[in-house]
Amino acid sequence: MPVNPSRRSDATRTAILEAARARFAADGYERATIRAIARDAKIDPSMVMRYYGNKEGLFAAVVSPDLRLPDVASLPREEVGRALVSHFLRMWEENGELTAILRVGVTNPAGAERLQKVFKDQLLPVAEAVCPDPGQVPERAALVVSQLLGLALTRYVLRLPAVTALAREDIVAWLAPTVQRYLTAARP
Amino acid sequence: MPVNPSRRSDATRTAILEAARARFAADGYERATIRAIARDAKIDPSMVMRYYGNKEGLFAAVVSPDLRLPDVASLPREEVGRALVSHFLRMWEENGELTAILRVGVTNPAGAERLQKVFKDQLLPVAEAVCPDPGQVPERAALVVSQLLGLALTRYVLRLPAVTALAREDIVAWLAPTVQRYLTAARP
DNA sequence: AGCGTTGGCCAACGAGCGTTGACATGCAGG
DNA sequence: CCTGCATGTCAACGCTCGTTGGCCAACGCT
Known part of the structure; x- marks a missing residue:
């Protein structure tokens, strides 16, 4: 059975x-x-x-990708960037699952679709909760994902020495303002 | 012959x-x-x-990766970010060569080494020319490459719809300040 | 014209792959 | 005990891959 x-x-x-x-x-x-x-x-x-x-x-x-993103609605608006970056780092280091899905997504069409689904189901809602103008949600979420996946790519997949050498807290300190700006700052 | x-x-x-x-x-x-x-x-x-x-x-x-990065020394210091992002977009759209090397670098160890070499030979010098403190050069270059490769990954490799939908000038406008800050702002 | 060189095609090789089905073993319940 | 099922082993299948070597046609030279 x-x-x-x-x-x-x-x-x-x-x-x-x-x-x-x-x-x-x-x-x-x-x-x-x-x-x-x-x-x-x-x-x-x-x-x-x-x-x-x-x-x-x-x-x-x-692979059952669940980013378990924090409930951003319950956070002070100016801390969302830091919370997201810190959470992302923890998730990636937890086990190899996210590295697996990213690596597969790059070469396998089915894997790429799965990545798109994660983006749509899990990251877009976060942007929606934080963003003032609903029309800007996809744009801002796209910017955030470009920075976060770029970090994951260079640190956990390509393992560029300069990126793996960065301390966890330094990454958070540098990237949090970037993500924060992509989500909440006025369009440039 | x-x-x-x-x-x-x-x-x-x-x-x-x-x-x-x-x-x-x-x-x-x-x-x-x-x-x-x-x-x-x-x-x-x-x-x-x-x-x-x-x-x-x-x-x-x-694959003969040459990013042909502009001579940043001849640029006003506050325009380096914009120049880099704009140049990167043009290089990626020129032909499929950079997409090929990134895609291969993700699954093939030899490809990953080649990517590391590009980073070391071509991006580090740029950071050196712009960065005040030489000790911070690898850190700042790592941050820049995480954002730029993240953009390339999501736009040209994974082709996430939200990222491919972004207009070229909007990408430059959003990412230039990020790169500029990674290169020249005080450490957070 | 004759000849060597170059460009191109064809058939085959050995290896590794995902996948399958037949067969052995061990554990249950009657 | 015997019967049935879950668990595991083994050998083989059909396929595609990178790679090789032999063969033929077209060309350039003297």
């Missing part, structure tokens, strides 16, 4: 998921092979197929 | 290069297959090997 909450194979299933998350994050979709994931999880490749159907199913199971 | 300036095969060679640039930009390294490139160029896959040795050689021939 697939609905049974506790199965004998749970250890295998989570081993597969963990190995898959690491591989997708490190290698992207094409180079993260089922065989390599199975090797990492110390099981047979066919087990992946049995439990997740196919490679796409495995990726879908690995 | 490989040094001969004009060969009978020049048309084929450039056809291969153009098809390769488009494929690498659209698909990344792994999914841009030699067979697909050859099909686009209407030649046999073995011709690619003959002229460029192997797939890596082809990629190296396609």
